[in-house]
Amino acid sequence: MTIQRIQVTDARFPFGEGMGSDAIHRTPVYSYAVTTLANGDAAGTGLAFTLGDGNDLVCRAVEHLSRQLVGRDIEEIMHDFGALQRSLANDEKYRWLGPHKGVVHLALASITNACWDLWAKRRGVPLWRLLLDLSPEELVATLDLSYLDDALTRDEAIEIVRSQQHSRTERESVLDRGYPGYDTSVGWFGYDDEKLRDNCRRSLDCGFRALKLKVGSAEMDRDLRRVEIVREAAGWDVRFMVDANQQWSLPRALEFGRRTGDYNLYWIEEPTHPDDVFAHQTLARELGAHKIAAGEHVPNRVVFKNYLQAGSLGFCQVDALRVAGVSEFIVVSMLAKKYGVPVAPHVGDMGQLHQHLVLFNHIALGHDALFLEYIPHLQQHFRHPCRVEQGVYRTPQESGASCDLISLS
Structure with missing residues (x-):
């Protein structure tokens, strides 16, 4: 071809x-x-x-x-x-x-x-x-591993895949049951409090068991009020994440983390500038490494390597539309596997592609089937929109990466 x-x-x-x-x-x-x-x-x-x-x-x-x-x-x-x-x-x-x-x-x-x-x-x-x-x-022949010799060699990359082959069949059941999703569209920054409550109820009715809220207001009291609204509306058995979209300085992020300690936040996403690896390291140390999620604006495998080496990530949110596509996504997933950090990709309304990649991560690399972000706003523009039923991504069956746009066909 x-x-x-x-x-x-x-x-x-x-x-x-x-x-x-x-x-x-x-x-x-x-x-x-x-x-x-x-x-x-x-x-x-x-x-x-x-x-x-x-x-x-x-x-x-x-x-x-x-x-x-x-x-x-x-x-x-x-x-x-x-x-x-x-x-x-x-x-x-x-x-x-x-x-x-x-x-x-x-x-x-x-x-x-x-x-x-x-x-x-x-x-x-x-x-x-x-x-x-x-x-x-x-697989490894499709990857650019340059600048990673100190963290991931070609032989190590091959061994990461090979070491999981004997147990792959145990994880293939995900193809039948589907991959869990979490709902970001409940809590956009511009939504008022009542819409926030309504969206939480709607999301739970649709089967989601994990929700995300946008924070980063000029007045922290607004963020704290919205956190309380979501936790009360969703209940305590639902995973609840917040996303500051890089808005805070390090002291501000630390303050937020300490003031929300009673709300059982699953993670705090992009708490500060994405180039500041050491600030994220401090946050991981002070708030608990499992609380810190980033990757949406981490541009390449080398910076991800630094994050992982520094212990600055609790969740790796590599995005195949931000790094150099599928190949670099796989490299970062391998690095995260080596350093014992789960991968929960940033989606930005591209669950279309990532629904394939999380299946690979789970089955071939042995990553936990955690969950995949769901943002439905562009579904109608795709020839084969991803199917999410009762909060679960159903396995795509069409050939390709599910990225064909109707307006271009």
Whole structure:
């Protein structure tokens, strides 16, 4: 299956009032930089996620970085994709804009995800099945492990997969029962207190047993009041997380953590600036490592390595639309497995792709089947929207990565 043409699309989806809002982003426009790798018989679709303005810059970077894929067969590309991804990431004209972060890395995510989608369609299987069918050596050949020699070598990566093979069948039941979800859409920052209560009741009625609330107000009393509302509405047997979206300084985050000690928060997400590994280390030490979740804005495997080496993460929220796509997601998942940290991906309304990756994480790498974020606002735009029933993601059966957009088909 030869790539004959590459199409890049700037797709944007405005929201209603309050939807998608957090302490930093008050009027988000959920957007995808879409890479389409076209063949006469099929097309691979890859997405990177942004919040509107600037999406066009990611598209321009995709156009530049993807040129060398034209005329190449997808099987040949994926045979040694790790080397190709390293080459694209180190493009000498674009590397100065990163390296390995920002606009150019988002572009690489879109390209990489399109390659994986096309490969799965070429083999006629869902992405999760393709990943599970690869041998440890074939899988690791798709990964760029550069700059990780001190934490994860090629041989170690192969052994992580191989060591789990004898017990894989014990975990394959997740394919039948589905993967648990948690509901973020109950507690957007712009929602008033009554809507918050109503959303909690609705979410519980839909079968969710874990909820998340956006915090990070200028006045902490507002955050504390909203925490109390959700805990009272949801009850004490529901897992309850909060997300500050990087709004706080370290002292402010510590204050919040101490003042919410009686509410049994499952985690505090993005409590401060994502580049401040040591601040997260302090929070993990002072509040309990299991309380700290981050990864939505951690741009690459090297920074994740630093987080994990420093003991700064209780939950790893790697996002395959933020790092360099499926391949770098898998690298970070392997690092997290080595350091004993569970993976609960950030979704940003892309459960479409991550529903495949969490199945791989659980079955092939032995990660716990914790739960996957659920944000339903763009479901109607996908050809094969993920199915969530009674709070559980049902296993996708269509070939590919479930990322085809109706408006582009």
